[in-house]
Amino acid sequence: MxxxxxxxxxxxxxxxxxxxxxxxxxxxxxxxxxxxxxxxxxxxxxxxxxxxxxxxxxxxxxxxxxxxxxxxxxxxxxxxxxxxxxxxxxxxxxxxxxxxxxxxxxxxxxxxxxxxxxxxxEVVTPPVRTWDDLERALEQPGVTWSALVARTEGSVTEALYAKDADRPMPNGSSYKLYLMRALAEAVAAGSVRWDDEVTVTPDLRSLPTGDMQELPDGTRVPVRETAYKMIAMSDNTAADLIQDLLGRDAVERAVVAGGHSDPALLRPFLTSHEVFEIGWGAPEHRAEWTAADEDGRRRLLERIAGPMTVRGSDLGPTVHRSGLDWHMSAWDVARVLGALVEDGIRDTSGAVDEILTAYPGVPIDSARWPRAVFKGGSCPGVMMFCWLLEDPDGVRYTLVLQQCADDQKLIGDGQFLRGVGGRVIESGLLSGTSR
The missing domain is CATH 3.10.450.280 (Nuclear Transport Factor 2; Chain: A,)
Structure with a gap:
């Protein structure tokens, strides 16, 4: 990028x-x-x-x-x-x-x-000085996309730009925002402490991104470090360890509390391990998942529990149309980002805010944006990036960009979409000072 x-x-x-x-x-x-x-x-x-x-x-x-x-x-x-x-x-x-x-x-x-x-x-992104420029950059044959730019001051949120922002779309790793919300709630309630530990086991080992999948069986890692890797490095094994610690029910409650417009789309709330195993493992599992209702899908997840059989080289055809992803609209993403920032403000340890702001995704002018929260997500045929930027006066600007396609080659490796996000942030469009 x-x-x-x-x-x-x-x-x-x-x-x-x-x-x-x-x-x-x-x-x-x-x-x-x-x-x-x-x-x-x-x-x-x-x-x-x-x-x-x-x-x-x-x-x-x-x-x-x-x-x-x-x-x-x-x-x-x-x-x-x-x-x-x-x-x-x-x-x-x-x-x-x-x-x-x-x-x-x-x-x-x-x-x-x-x-x-x-x-x-080099992937070169065109200049973005107007919302029409943004549309021209994202309008590509064979690619479905949505975008949202919102401004929040106090309790009032207004859309500065929205294109299909109410349409649920696959989002890849942005599901980890809900895991982070559920974890922040558990810490606030006292049921989990940051210095508690999770244990790497074969049943919880996933595929990259991240590096925790390479830790030996039995390795114990503090919750705070695991959460940091889940968000800042988008570590899939870290996310699965956090979900195992909290329980699927707790994460599904966080989806509702986070303002998702249709929480049933995220039930059962999948781990990365489960998406890999069903999406690119035994074909009969994928067919069963596609045909099953929620109860049937939960029974399937119980049956496939165990060490991963899928390798990274097995990933290929897109599976998001089978419901094997985490579907959220751009507004859903914006709401959970805003809720997480509030979690960070309430967290007296400072851990939540530190984790959320560890990796901003693109170069950020910290004087202009003292707080920058970022999350990216990808899966074959899926790419998304989102930012919540807060100015020195506490006014928040949220940018969400989503893409999906049936052919991974149309999406690429994310360099272009991330570049478009950087263009919007640098343009001055967010705060009305477009250059």
Missing amino acids: MIDLPGSDASVRPDAQAALDADGTPLGLRTRWAVELLTGPRAPQDEDLSGNFVPVFLARHPQGFAATVEGWRGLGPFTVTDYQPVAHKSWVSLEGPAGVRSTLSLTLDSTGLIRVLHLGP
Whole structure:
């Protein structure tokens, strides 16, 4: 993902290399090392790489990752033209011969090692200065989309822009917002403490995103750390551990309390493990799920409980039309975001607010937006991003962007939709100061 400066289709920052060189954070150091793999005087050998990546990354390249890097180097020589660090992720725009631009994207895991490193063509998002610009950017053949921009001051909320914002759509990982609400309620009630622990077991291990699925059986992790990974890193195993701790009923109550317009769409409230197992496991399970009523679906979930049989490589065809996702309208997303911010205000420990604001999704001007809450979500054929931004006067602006399609290729990896969100935030449209 690359968020370009407003008013240009492909930004070039003359100080980009200097900004990367000056970043002494763990993310900056790893990113600079990764860039030097492509720009340094010699190609790396596999023995040069092992200390910088999580083992599972290198395991996915049994023939060695150095060969991949050598192929990337063949697209150069490169010049760094933009650098965007956000929490545990970074994006570097690289310009090669004849002006061809690529994006090197990097994600650190919780140990500080590189979990994702990918080079691909730069995805350029068009300028967004008006709501018509936003519509033109999102209107794509074969893609269903909705969008909402709302302003809340005190108890009054008004829509600044809405397109099909009442239509329930699959949302991927934004379901974790309801888990966070249920957890905040349990902590407030005293039934769960932040320093309580959850235990990783085969029955609760899910697939990425995240890294908790790689912890050994029996590993105990504090609730606060687990919740942080669930929201900031969208860790699926963390989410399933939290749901197991709270119970499905408690999360379903949080859906109602969070203002969902049709809570039956989220009953039974699925874990990520269950979506993977039914969606891409035995075909008869998917057929049974599609045909069953709520009681029948609950019985199916009881029968398939156990260690995951699905691998990441099994994921392919989209399944959201079978109800195997978490369906929420843009207004539903906005309501649960607002409720969570209120939970954070009531939480005297500060944990809720710290977790919600740990990863803002795109570069955010903290002077302009002192509080920034973000959540993204994806599944094959599904992409969504949402933000709640609060200005220094306490006025809140909520931005929700949702996409779905029957063909994953039409959705892509989220770089474009996230870029559109960044464009809206930077444009000044939220606060009426469009540039």
